[in-house]
Amino acid sequence: xxxxxxxxxxxxxxxxxxxxxxxxxxxxxxxxxxxxxxxxxxxxxxxxxxxxxxxxxxxxxxxxxxxxxxxxxxxxxxxxxxxxxxxxxxxxxxxxxxxxxxxxxxxxxxxxxxxxxxxxxxxxxxxxxxxxxxxxxxxxxxxxxxxxxxxxxxxxxxxxxxxxxxxxxxxxxxxxxxxxxxxxxxxxxxxxxxxxxxxxxxxxxxxxxxxxxxxxxxxxxxxxxxxxxxxxxxxxxxxxxxxxxxxxxxxxxxxxxxxxxxxxxxxxxxxxxxxxxxxxxxxxxxxxxxxxxxxxxxxxxxxxxxxxxxxxxxxxxxxxxxxxxxxxxxxxxxxxxxxxxxxxxxxxxxxxxxxxxxxxxxxxxxxxxxxxxxxxxxxxxxxxxxxxxxxxxxxxxxxxxxxxxx
Amino acid sequence: xxxxxxxxxxxxxxxxxxxxxxxxxxxxxxxxxxxxxxxxxxxxxxxxxxxxxxxxxxxxxxxxxxxxxxxxxxxxxxxxxxxxxxxxxxxxxxxxxxxxxxxxxxxxxxxxxxxxxxxxxxxxxxxxxxxxxxxxxxxxxxxxxxxxxxxxxxxxxxxxxxxxxxxxxxxxxxxxxxxxxxxxxxxxxxxxxxxxxxxxxxxxxxxxxxxxxxxxxxxxxxxxxxxxx
Numbered sequence: 001x002x003x004x005x006x007x008x009x010x011x012x013x014x015x016x017x018x019x020x021x022x023x024x025x026x027x028x029x030x031x032x033x034x035x036x037x038x039x040x041x042x043x044x045x046x047x048x049x050x051x052x053x054x055x056x057x058x059x060x061x062x063x064x065x066x067x068x069x070x071x072x073x074x075x076x077x078x079x080x081x082x083x084x085x086x087x088x089x090x091x092x093x094x095x096x097x098x099x100x101x102x103x104x105x106x107x108x109x110x111x112x113x114x115x116x117x118x119x120x121x122x123x124x125x126x127x128x129x130x131x132x133x134x135x136x137x138x139x140x141x142x143x144x145x146x147x148x149x150x151x152x153x154x155x156x157x158x159x160x161x162x163x164x165x166x167x168x169x170x171x172x173x174x175x176x177x178x179x180x181x182x183x184x185x186x187x188x189x190x191x192x193x194x195x196x197x198x199x200x201x202x203x204x205x206x207x208x209x210x211x212x213x214x215x216x217x218x219x220x221x222x223x224x225x226x227x228x229x230x231x232x233x234x235x236x237x238x239x240x241x242x243x244x245x246x247x248x249x250x251x252x253x254x255x256x257x258x259x260x261x262x263x264x265x266x267x268x269x270x271x272x273x274x275x276x277x278x279x280x281x282x283x284x285x286x287x288x289x290x291x292x293x294x295x296x297x298x299x300x301x302x303x304x305x306x307x308x309x310x311x312x313x314x315x316x317x318x319x320x321x322x323x324x325x326x327x328x329x330x331x332x333x334x335x336x337x338x339x340x341x342x343x344x345x346x347x348x349x350x351x352x353x354x355x356x357x358x359x360x361x362x363x364x365x366x367x368x369x370x371x372x373x374x375x376x377x378x379x380x381x382x383x384x385x386x387x388x389x390x391x392x393x394x395x396x397x398x399x400x401x402x403x404x405x406x
Numbered sequence: 407x408x409x410x411x412x413x414x415x416x417x418x419x420x421x422x423x424x425x426x427x428x429x430x431x432x433x434x435x436x437x438x439x440x441x442x443x444x445x446x447x448x449x450x451x452x453x454x455x456x457x458x459x460x461x462x463x464x465x466x467x468x469x470x471x472x473x474x475x476x477x478x479x480x481x482x483x484x485x486x487x488x489x490x491x492x493x494x495x496x497x498x499x500x501x502x503x504x505x506x507x508x509x510x511x512x513x514x515x516x517x518x519x520x521x522x523x524x525x526x527x528x529x530x531x532x533x534x535x536x537x538x539x540x541x542x543x544x545x546x547x548x549x550x551x552x553x554x555x556x557x558x559x560x561x562x563x564x565x566x567x568x569x570x571x572x573x574x575x576x577x578x579x580x581x582x583x584x585x586x587x588x589x590x591x592x593x594x595x596x597x598x599x600x601x602x603x604x605x606x607x608x609x610x611x612x613x614x615x616x617x618x619x620x621x622x623x624x625x626x627x628x629x630x631x632x633x634x635x
Contacts, residue, residue: 049417051431326417 015124027132031104034313035274039066042274042321049325073267081260083161092159093261093268096152099145100275105132106141106199107282110305113207113293119200121302129200130292130305138199139191142283143184146238149276150176153240153247156269157257168256171332172240172247178339179237179244185347186227186234189354190219190287199286207293220288223354228288230347232319235280237339240273241320243327246335281316285309345385349378442566447573450512451530453505454556455549456523457599463493463549464524464596465500471516471525479509480516500524503545508538523595528556529570532563554600572601 040055040063047054055062080086110130111119120127135141150172157169191197194205206218215221220228237244248256255261258269285291289312292305330338353374360370422428436443456464467484485501493499517526525548535541540561551557555571558564597603 045421048423048428049420051420051429053430053432053434056434322414322417326413 015126019123019126019128023128023132027104027109028101030109031101031275031278034278035271036066038274038278038317039069039270041317042324045318045321046325049322070267073264076263078263078265079260081161084260085159085161088155088159089260090265092152092156093265093272094152095155096149096272097268097275099149099152100272100279103142103145103279104275104282106135106138107131107279107286108134108200108203108291109309110292110302111203112296112301112305113203119204119207131200134198134200137197139187139197139202139287142199143180143187146183146276147176147180149272152269152272153257156261160257160260162260164253164255165257165259168247168249168253168259172257175237175240175244175246175335175339178336179234179343182230182234182339182343182347183238185344185351186230187287188351189223189227189347192351192354192358193219193222199291202286203291203293206290216290216294218288218290223288224350226350227347228284230343230350231288232284233338234343235284236320236323237335239276239280239320241277242324243329244335245329246332249329277320278313278317281313281320282309284316285312341385341389345381349381353378442569445529445566445570449527449529449531450514451528452507452533452543452556452562453516453525453548454528455500455503455525455545457550457554458495459597459599459602461552461599462495463499464522465503466494466496466522466524467498467500468521470519470521474515474519476513476515477509477511479506479511480504481506500545503548505543505548506541507533507535507543508541529573530556530562530564533559533561535561550599552599554598572604 043065044054044062055065058064058068080089108119108129108131111117111121113119119129121130122128153172153176154169157165157167157172160166190202194202196202196205202219206216206222208217240247246256248258250256253259258266261269290308291312292309294304294308296304353371356370356374357367359365360367416427419425420428423430433443458464465482467482469482469484472480472482481502481504482500483502484498487493487497487499512527514527520526540559547557547559549557555567556564558567593603593605595604
């Protein structure tokens with residue numbers, strides 16, 4: 001019952017229960033509606049970007065197309081492959097759907113983030129945040145859920161009893177493991193700055209007067225853009241979205257991990273995928289762009305939180321579609337190279353740089369000396385890494401050459 | 407890096423519909439409003455079973471269409487014509503004729519195989535049925551009506567019948583430019599109920615090779631068929 005209390009303090013009673021219930025329903029409905037919108041938006045925008053019309057039959061501008069598709073999926077025949085591992089096959093879609101829902105529960109959706117209000121709203125005389133839950137380990141929860149979602153993809157491919165889904169799930173596992181590391185390392189930069197793992201604190205840190213009075217005080221700028229770029233790239237890979245959609249590469253693997261899935265089970269995967277897109281955008285907005293924090297102009301101040309949040313979210317949804325419409329898919333070795341040889345070293349190096357600057361600030365050392373030394377060390381590390389990569393590539397070529405002669 | 411970002415510029419530019427790069431290459435499907443778009447003359451739609459000018463059925467129940475069908479969607483059974491009330495001019499007629507449109511791939515091989523031009527494809531493609539029984543068209547639905555026009559079933563959209571009805575016979579196949587060039591300008595098909603003998607189409611070949619008159623001196627030229635006698 002303790003966890004039901006909106007702010008983890010005080011006693012539990014009917015009002016608290018109602019508030020929590022209302023928040024659960026609102027978060028759930030909001031996510032579902034945004035997914036309905038996202039699927040339509042993606043199809044329409046992608047069509048626009050490739051000189052097509054896109055869905056235009058169901059409702060005005062085809063906006064009810066997703067609903068029509070959903071209804072169709074519900075009534076289609078549900079096939080269970082003969083060679084499938086039945087229980088796991090049935091479990092897998094839920095394994096990828098539930099984490100997608102869970103992540104959204106820690107995203108701050110609104111509130112007034114000023115020094116006196118602290119993002120707290122009062123409902124029924126109770127104080128609460130405009131977010132479903134604010135666990136002290138919010139960011140860890142996000143990372144954990146995105147890791148668990150991999151199990152859905154992996155087990156779906158494995159339990160299908162078919163070769164293409166298996167190949168898809170093997171790719172999924174390797175890809176997730178590679179990019180999870182870069183994702184985590186770039187999040188550490190943000191966590192160090194905020195000094196907290198709570199998503200509410202993240203937003204609080206980024207609210208208020210910005211740098212030079214013009215720029216917002218977003219982590220995007222405070223961490224020096226690099227973690228943001230890495231997070232977006234690694235996040236796209238984590239979502240299995242183009243250009244990192246090797247898991248379901250249609251030209252090679254039919255449908256990848258969901259080849260054997262049909263009917264509502266397939267729809268669940270689809271739902272989870274787009275839900276993850278929405279939540280990943282929301283995570284980026286929360287961690288790097290200040291979430292719902294922003295200036296208020298007219299009307300009630302409470303109104304502006306969701307408006308800022310939605311407009312920032314929309315920016316990233318647009319970006320994901322734009323990426324899909326523009327970039328061709330990575331080759332598998334390119335994907336691995338980008339993950340292990342570029343993203344992980346850079347995010348690790350940047351994290352160490354930020355950490356040393358943090359320590360220097362606390363100890364009162366000269367910032368420029370520390371930065372200079374860090375850059376020097378980073379340069380040496382880069383040269384060593386480049387040397388190592390070049391050496392290994394040379395040796396591999398040599399080995400292949402000898403192998404071919406023999 | 408520059409070329410990498412160029413791609414993003416191109417896709418973004420396509421959002422501006424007024425510009426040349428944003429020009430739509432697909433067009434909306436007109437069903438509820440406006441006139442129907444022109445359909446190609448050799449479009450393969452749902453089949454019709456044709457009749458001669460005197461109302462007799464052309465089908466002789468030979469089952470060649472069923473034999474040639476790669477999708478195995480045609481089921482035909484022939485029977486002897488009743489002597490006092492013949493259905494077709496020959497010895498036999500198509501007693502049962504069924505096409506399953508859940509299987510049909512509209513390859514037109516049945517039309518090619520038919521020796522009497524009994525089965526041809528019309529221009530109708532808007533016929534989405536809602537159950538499997540409706541997908542099986544029997545002879546009652548396939549045979550043209552007493553005006554020689556295809557029958558309209560409740561779920562079929564024949565709203566441009568006046569334009570496409572005339573293009574539903576063997577006439578279309580016989581004048582195909584991919585076919586024998588000697589057929590051009592020659593009537594090589596039998597008459598039809600409601601339409602009579604359709605005139606040959608001209609202007610299919612290259613202008614210099616275009617024959618102006620029927621090739622009378624050619625021994626291989628097909629005899630203009632006047633139907634049955």
